[in-house]
Amino acid sequence: MRLLCIFVPMIDNIKAHLKDVAAFSANTADEVAQFRIDYLGKKGHITKLFADFRNVPNEQKKEYGQLLNQLKSEAQEKVKKLQAALGGTQSSKSAIDDVTRPGQPIPLGARHPISIVRDRVIDVFSRIGYGLSSGPEVEDDWHNFTALNLPEHHPARDMQDTFFVQTDPDVMLRTHTSSVQVRHMESNQPPIRILSPGRVFRNEAISARSHCVFHQVEGLYINKDVSFADLKQTLMYFTKAIFGTAEIRLRPSYFPFTEPSAEVDIYWGLETEADYRITKGTGWLEIMGCGMVDPNVLTNCGIDADTYSGFAFGMGLERMAMLLYQIEDIRMFYENDVRFLKQFSSSI
Numbered sequence: 001m002r003l004l005c006i007f008v009p010m011i012d013n014i015k016a017h018l019k020d021v022a023a024f025s026a027n028t029a030d031e032v033a034q035f036r037i038d039y040l041g042k043k044g045h046i047t048k049l050f051a052d053f054r055n056v057p058n059e060q061k062k063e064y065g066q067l068l069n070q071l072k073s074e075a076q077e078k079v080k081k082l083q084a085a086l087g088g089t090q091s092s093k094s095a096i097d098d099v100t101r102p103g104q105p106i107p108l109g110a111r112h113p114i115s116i117v118r119d120r121v122i123d124v125f126s127r128i129g130y131g132l133s134s135g136p137e138v139e140d141d142w143h144n145f146t147a148l149n150l151p152e153h154h155p156a157r158d159m160q161d162t163f164f165v166q167t168d169p170d171v172m173l174r175t176h177t178s179s180v181q182v183r184h185m186e187s188n189q190p191p192i193r194i195l196s197p198g199r200v201f202r203n204e205a206i207s208a209r210s211h212c213v214f215h216q217v218e219g220l221y222i223n224k225d226v227s228f229a230d231l232k233q234t235l236m237y238f239t240k241a242i243f244g245t246a247e248i249r250l251r252p253s254y255f256p257f258t259e260p261s262a263e264v265d266i267y268w269g270l271e272t273e274a275d276y277r278i279t280k281g282t283g284w285l286e287i288m289g290c291g292m293v294d295p296n297v298l299t300n301c302g303i304d305a306d307t308y309s310g311f312a313f314g315m316g317l318e319r320m321a322m323l324l325y326q327i328e329d330i331r332m333f334y335e336n337d338v339r340f341l342k343q344f345s346s347s348i
C-alpha cells in the first residue's frame with residue numbers, strides 16, 4: 001500500500017501534464033519550439049517519464065504506460081497543430097531539411113534570335129571603338145529623308161514605302177535607321193564612331209522574304225582623312241567576325257546619302273544544295289549597303305565637309321539571322337512560337 005502511495009503522484013503527474021498540454025497555446029513559432037523541447041526533447045518531460053517507467057510497480061505499469069503514450073501523442077499533435085496555425089513552419093522546414101529531395105526544374109527562356117544577332121554585331125563593333133546611338137521610331141521628314149539628301153519629290157523616296165502618321169506628310173514611322181546618323185551628327189562633332197540598331201517600318205506586303213516591321217543596324221564613322229579603304233577594311237573585319245570569311249566584294253550601287261555607294265556581298269560558297277538556292281547559284285550573298293557619306297549630308301547636319309569625311313553602312317538583322325540560322329521564312333521571327341524560339345537557348 002505504501003508503494004502504491006509513492007506511484008499515485010507519478011500518475012497524477014502525467015495527468016497534470018496532460019492538462020497543461022491541452023491548455024497550452026502559443027503566439028510565436030519560438031514558443032512552440034520551446035514547448036516541443038520541454039515535452040518531446042531528449043531531456044524533456046516525456047523522456048524522463050519513460051525512464052521512470054521501470055520503477056513503476058507491475059500492477060500500475062499498464063495505466064502509467066497508457067497515460068504516458070497518450071501524453072506523448074497529445075504533445076506531438078499539439079506541436080503540429082500550433083505550427084500549422086502559425087504558418088506551416090514545420091512542413092516548409094522539413095522540406096528544406098531534406099537535401100536529397102529532387103530539385104524542381106526551372107523552365108528557362110531563350111533569347112530571341114534577332115537580339116542574339118544584334119548583340120553580336122554590337123560586340124564586334126564595340127571592340128573597334130564604336131558606341132551606341134538611338135533615335136525615335138516616329139520620325140519627321142527632315143531626319144528620315146531630307147537631311148539624307150532625299151529632298152521632296154526625289155524618286156528614291158518611292159523605294160521606301162512609308163507609313164505616315166495621321167496623314168501628316170511630315171510625320172512617319174522611320175523607314176531606316178539612317179535617320180539616327182542625322183540626329184547624332186546634329187548634336188555631336190567628329191570623331192564620330194557609332195552603331196544604331198533599331199526597328200524600322202515599311203508599307204510592304206508580308207511574305208516569306210519581307211515584312212512591314214524589321215530591324216536594321218546603321219554604322220557611321222566620321223573623321224579627318226577617312227577613305228574608302230578604311231570602309232573596306234572595317235567591313236572585312238566585320239564579316240570575318242560574324243560570317244567567318246573576309247572574302248567580300250563591293251558592288252557599285254546607289255544610295256542618295258552616300259557617294260560612292262556600294263552593296264556588300266560575302267562569298268558564301270556553293271557546297272550544298274541550300275547554298276545554290278540562297279545564292280541563286282552564284283555563291284555570293286548580299287548582306288548590306290554602304291558608302292562614303294555624301295558631303296551634302298555632312299553639311300545638312302552641321303559638319304564641315306571640307307575638313308571631315310566618313311563612311312556609313314546599313315544592314316538588315318532579319319536577313320543576317322536568316323543566313324546564320326538557315327531560317328527560310330522571315331515571319332517566324334514575329335510569330336513567337338515557343339517551339340521555334342526555344343531552339344535558340346544556346347547562342348551562336
Ligand code: DAH
Nearest residue numbers: 176178289290291312313314
Ligand atoms: N538605309 C539603307 C536602307 O534602308 C541602308 C543603307 C545603305 C544605309 C547604305 C547606309 C548606307 O548607311 O551607306 O536600305
